Amino acid sequence: MKDAINDAEAPGTCGQKLEWDDPIAMTQQGFKRFRRRKGRNSSDPEHDTALTGQPQSAPNAPQQGGENAREMAAAARSAQADEGRRFARRPESSRNRPLEGISDTDPKPQRLPANLPEMWERLHRVPLDIRGHQVARSPLVNFFRNSPTANAFDLLRTRLLHSLKAQGWKRVAVAAPTAGCGATFSAVNLALSMARVPGTRTVLMDLNFRRPGVASALKLPPAGDMPGFLSGELTLAEHLIRPAASLAVGLTAAPDRNAAEILHDGRCASVIDDMVLSTSADVTLFDLPPVLEHDDTAAFLPQVDGVLLIADGTRTTAAHLAACEKLFDGQTQLLGVSLNRARGAGLLQFGQ
The missing domain is CATH 3.40.50.300 (P-loop containing nucleotide triphosphate hydrolases)
Structure with missing residues (x-):
């Protein structure tokens, strides 16, 4: 965890400082770089465990690396949940809110008035x-x-x-x-x-x-x-x-x-x-x-x-x-x- 924070402050990397108390989701690219730094085999398929929620451990990776990967996946899921709550749709205003008793009913076809004789x-x-x-x-x-x-x-x-x-x-x-x-x-x-x-x-x-x-x-x-x-x-x-x-x-x-x-x-x-x-x-x-x-x-x-x-x-x-x-x-x-x-x-x- 310390390496990931120090690496984010290094020159040439992302300029944003990661704070785990701040609910910002980890991007897919950043998580890939994190796995490469922990010794993950680059030949493994790059599957986004943060999106699927099912982390995959590399067959030759040490046990500590697998635990770190699971921790990071859990952190990513938590960050995504916080981001979803942050950008959730605002409640509809009274102006756009449908009237009670009408939203659940199907609209009936409008009937035009009959043509009057000349x-x-x-x-x-x-x-x-x-x-x-x-x-x-x-x-x-x-x-x-x-x-x-x-x-x-x-x-x-x-x-x-x-x-x-x-x-x-x-x-x-x-x-x-x-x-x-x-x-x-x-x-x-x-x-x-x-x-x-x-x-x-x-x-x-x-x-x-x-x-x-x-x-x-x-x-x-x-x-x-x-x-x-x-x-x-x-x-x-x-x-x-x-x-x-x-x-x-x-x-x-x-x-x-x-x-x-x-x-x-x-x-x-x-x-x-x-x-x-x-x-x-x-x-x-x-x-x-x-x-x-x-x-x-x-x-x-x-x-x-x-x-x-x-x-x-x-x-x-x-x-x-x-x-x-x-x-x-x-x-x-x-x-x-x-x-x-x-x-x-x-x-x-x-x-x-």
Whole structure:
């Protein structure tokens, strides 16, 4: 033991002083040098007894050398144990420590929420009373497919769809110069005709706050709150209903004297934009009050791509059409003029 201490202080050897009271493990190389100094045969296999814990004595080594080797192996094992305790892992902090009752349980696979159907499918479905319409002879083209009027609306539908697709437009206002020209009648039948086109979606909005008539024409309960919807108080799913698979309507329950102010409100434009985007509608029709009698239509013109003007063959004059065209100039596009109640055309008179 004295030789090992003196040898560690000799020049050219390890510069660290070994103190047996200090728990420092003996390295493998130092233990080999120790065995060579004690007369161990260099030809013996250099097996690290400190690591295996089973010291091997050389066959030709003296008894004292074997005892020294066993003592050094025991010292090495003790030093290794002390070193292991020194560098043992520190206890986990409360931040990294798992919660009680959770560490012993296997984590369950996370379940993602189910995908909601798109907005169009979430709209409340209110089917039309087909039998009631047929008995009352409602003036709807869906129940008189062979009539000249139904054919005229189908032709108007096709031409309008071609024009909108060519320009990339989706919003159409349906209005008349004066009251009684049949704007609501034309808007409802045009929407029904468009809804029969496969793969298309049509939205019809009743913005005629002066005389709302879409609910009456379709024989639907007039329970819609259009002012509340345009102001953002009602969601899209709470207001719009679907009377057909490819047709959605927004109804107005009662007249409102603040119609122009409602359509002037900036929230109205935001709600309309969100509705067109959320429903992915191909065409959105807006039934509006008479152009020359109220400023409602003029207030809403920035929200549409074009206007379909409905003229009455018995009351609309050229001056009316010229005044409407002047009003639309610089605001929106005049998509065309549809003549209702044309004299001598031989069209079917509904409801008679």
